[in-house]
Amino acid sequence: MICGVDEAGKGSVLGPMVVAAVGVRSADIFSDLGVKDSKQLAIQERERLFVLIKKRCRVATVVIPAEEIDSLRCEMTMNSCVARAHAEVIQKLAPRTAYVDACDVNPFRYAETVRSHLIVPCEIVSEHHADSTYPVVSAASIIAKVTRDREIAKLAKKYGTIGSGYPSDPVTIAYLSAYIDEHHSPPPIARRSWKTVSAMLAKKSQSNLSAFF
Known part of the structure; x- marks a missing residue:
């Protein structure tokens, strides 16, 4: 075979x-x-x-x-x-x-x-x-x-509209961004080791810090 x-x-x-x-x-x-x-x-x-x-x-x-x-x-x-x-x-x-x-x-x-x-x-x-x-x-x-x-x-039935899951998909990125805004951490279905996630977290953290200055 x-x-x-x-x-x-x-x-x-x-x-x-x-x-x-x-x-x-x-x-x-x-x-x-x-x-x-x-x-x-x-x-x-x-x-x-x-x-x-x-x-x-x-x-x-x-x-x-x-x-x-x-x-x-x-x-x-x-x-x-x-x-x-x-x-x-x-x-x-x-x-x-x-x-x-x-x-x-x-x-x-x-x-x-x-x-x-x-x-x-x-x-x-x-x-x-x-x-x-x-x-x-x-x-x-x-x-x-x-x-x-x-x-x-x-996963979409459980977590909502998540798109294809790829970083090139605007629907996926919009979902990921909104989830982090609401929960202050990535969803369980996200690969936290991906640069897409770490970069988004860093950008949001920087944005939050700038609000104090």
């Missing part, structure tokens, strides 16, 4: 990161599906393919919440955190070869990092833009993206 691995939400300031692996006997299983990198697909198409991929393939996912990411970043870099999660989903499927979307400028070094976290031997093929090159990685990107979108929807 081979598997493809990808993640969604690595750079998000709110919510979890989701890592997914899709295992198949042959990539031919995707020949009639037209899988692509999830970012190139409309929401409805991602949802449709999500169901079909789960029916046809073995799938493993890991959801890492914001609080856990902050904790892990006290011990390792974000790339190491992703590599460890990649290894975790690979081990769940135990393939002979795993194709991973490299989260390091050096894809060969990234392959070694993933391999260092594995208990069962597996050949790691690490490449940049693997989610566009290998259909099995494209499938994993779809599983990761849809799973994360559903996790964000659950």
Whole structure:
């Protein structure tokens, strides 16, 4: 068996990161599906393919919440955190070869990092833009993206309109700013170790201090 691995939400300031692996006997299983990198697909198409991929393939996912990411970043870099999660989903499927979307400028070094976290031997093929090159990685990107979108929807029901969770999303930044104004601290779903959060806290603290002068 081979598997493809990808993640969604690595750079998000709110919510979890989701890592997914899709295992198949042959990539031919995707020949009639037209899988692509999830970012190139409309929401409805991602949802449709999500169901079909789960029916046809073995799938493993890991959801890492914001609080856990902050904790892990006290011990390792974000790339190491992703590599460890990649290894975790690979081990769940135990393939002979795993194709991973490299989260390091050096894809060969990234392959070694993933391999260092594995208990069962597996050949790691690490490449940049693997989610566009290998259909099995494209499938994993779809599983990761849809799973994360559903996790964000659950958080939105509890915390209100939070947007996509990414720093580039004005809705997310507006939510984060308003929450800090009201509670004087970031929400539980925020990655406190992110510069987006620390910069916002520093700016608001400076603004509050200037009111006394």
